Structure formats: C-alpha cells, structure tokens
Amino acid sequence: MHNLGILLSGRGSNFEAIAKNVAAGRIPNARIAVVISNKLDAGGIEIARRLGLHALVIPSKGKDREQHDREVVAALQEHKVDLVCLAGYMRLLSPWFVQQFPHRILNIHPSLLPAFPGLEAQQQAFAYGVKVAGCTVHFVDEELDHGAIIVQKTVPVLDGDDEHTLAERILEQEHIAYSEAINVVLEGKFDVVGRRLVRTVAAG
Ligand code: GRF
Numbered sequence: 001m002h003n004l005g006i007l008l009s010g011r012g013s014n015f016e017a018i019a020k021n022v023a024a025g026r027i028p029n030a031r032i033a034v035v036i037s038n039k040l041d042a043g044g045i046e047i048a049r050r051l052g053l054h055a056l057v058i059p060s061k062g063k064d065r066e067q068h069d070r071e072v073v074a075a076l077q078e079h080k081v082d083l084v085c086l087a088g089y090m091r092l093l094s095p096w097f098v099q100q101f102p103h104r105i106l107n108i109h110p111s112l113l114p115a116f117p118g119l120e121a122q123q124q125a126f127a128y129g130v131k132v133a134g135c136t137v138h139f140v141d142e143e144l145d146h147g148a149i150i151v152q153k154t155v156p157v158l159d160g161d162d163e164h165t166l167a168e169r170i171l172e173q174e175h176i177a178y179s180e181a182i183n184v185v186l187e188g189k190f191d192v193v194g195r196r197l198v199r200t201v202a203a204g
Contacts, residue, residue: 012044
C-alpha cells in the first residue's frame, strides 16, 4: 500500500479529484495518509475533514522556510508518506525538504512548462496569446516549476475565451492529469534520463 501525502494552501480541487480516484480504485494500492495545509482557511482542509481523512494545518506564517519544512516533513514521516503531492501548495520547498523525498514529490502547474512558470500561469498564457494551453505534472526539484515532466495535457484557446474560461478548461485537465501521473510514478515502470521520463516495458 502506498501512502500519499497531500500539501495544499487553498481550494483543494486537485486534491478532491485525487481523493475521488483513490476511493474509486482508479489509483490502485494507494491511500491518502494525510492532508496538510499551511493556511488555516484552506478550503481543501474542509474537504479532507468531510472525507474523514487526517487533515492538519501547519501554519507557515512567521516561520522561516526550513523551520516550517521540518515540521511538515516530520508530519509526513509520522504518517509514513511515500509520495508527496503538491496540489496548489503556495510555498517553495527548501532543498532540504526536496532531498528527504528523492523523485517522490510531484507538483501540478497550470501551463505547458517550461512556458509560464510562477504565479497566474493561465493568465500569463492568455495574455501572451497562445493558441494551445494546458497543464503539467512534474517531479519537484530545487527550482520552481522545473523538475522532470511526468504528464502534460493540452487544451485549445478559443476565440471567445477570457482568462477565467481558459483556466476552467485547464483545471478539468488538471483533475485528470494528476491521477494519471501518480499512477505512472507508483507503477514505477520508468527511468528518468536527463530531464526525460521514459516509460520502460517489462521484458517477457
Ligand atoms: C491549480 O491551478 C494548480 O495547477 C496550481 O494551483 C491551483 C490549485 O487549485 N498549482 P486547487 O486548490 O487544486 O483547486
């Protein structure tokens, strides 16, 4: 059984999609061991409580990064987490945190990386005038929105779009992409060659 740890700061719709897929058996041999927010008022924490999951708030305000990260890592270890999923977690992880879970931390970003890293990626893409947008699930390394790509999904940008309708269309794909990426990682049938995640096919 794989223990997932979810880190979030807000609404929690990606977490909720993962939770639904776990409950429906679409992420086999996995359970959500703990959901942690750095914000007291995160909607995702309400969802976690409603679903009867372990939900913790570990406030980040007023703490330095490494101090907060130590508290979060201690909670993840206490719940025996083996895969950490950042789902709208608005904090950059310290190098120390990343080193505690090598190739075991995933993040979702609402653009086709390496385009539009950072905040408000959907708005950045819309304002730039791209015709194709999308989302990326990637391993977390020590740089922002940077590690090896696991899954990407594209959506068209339509003439009638505004930044909100585009963001909604991307979010639908995020909810599909994250569980797909978790399954890739948990199945373990891949190598990371340079930046490239390459699926391996079992011989025989
Ligand atoms: C998503 O757009 C995700 O890609 C980004 O933050 C947003 C979180 O939304 N990293 P939610 O809290 O999962 O609804």
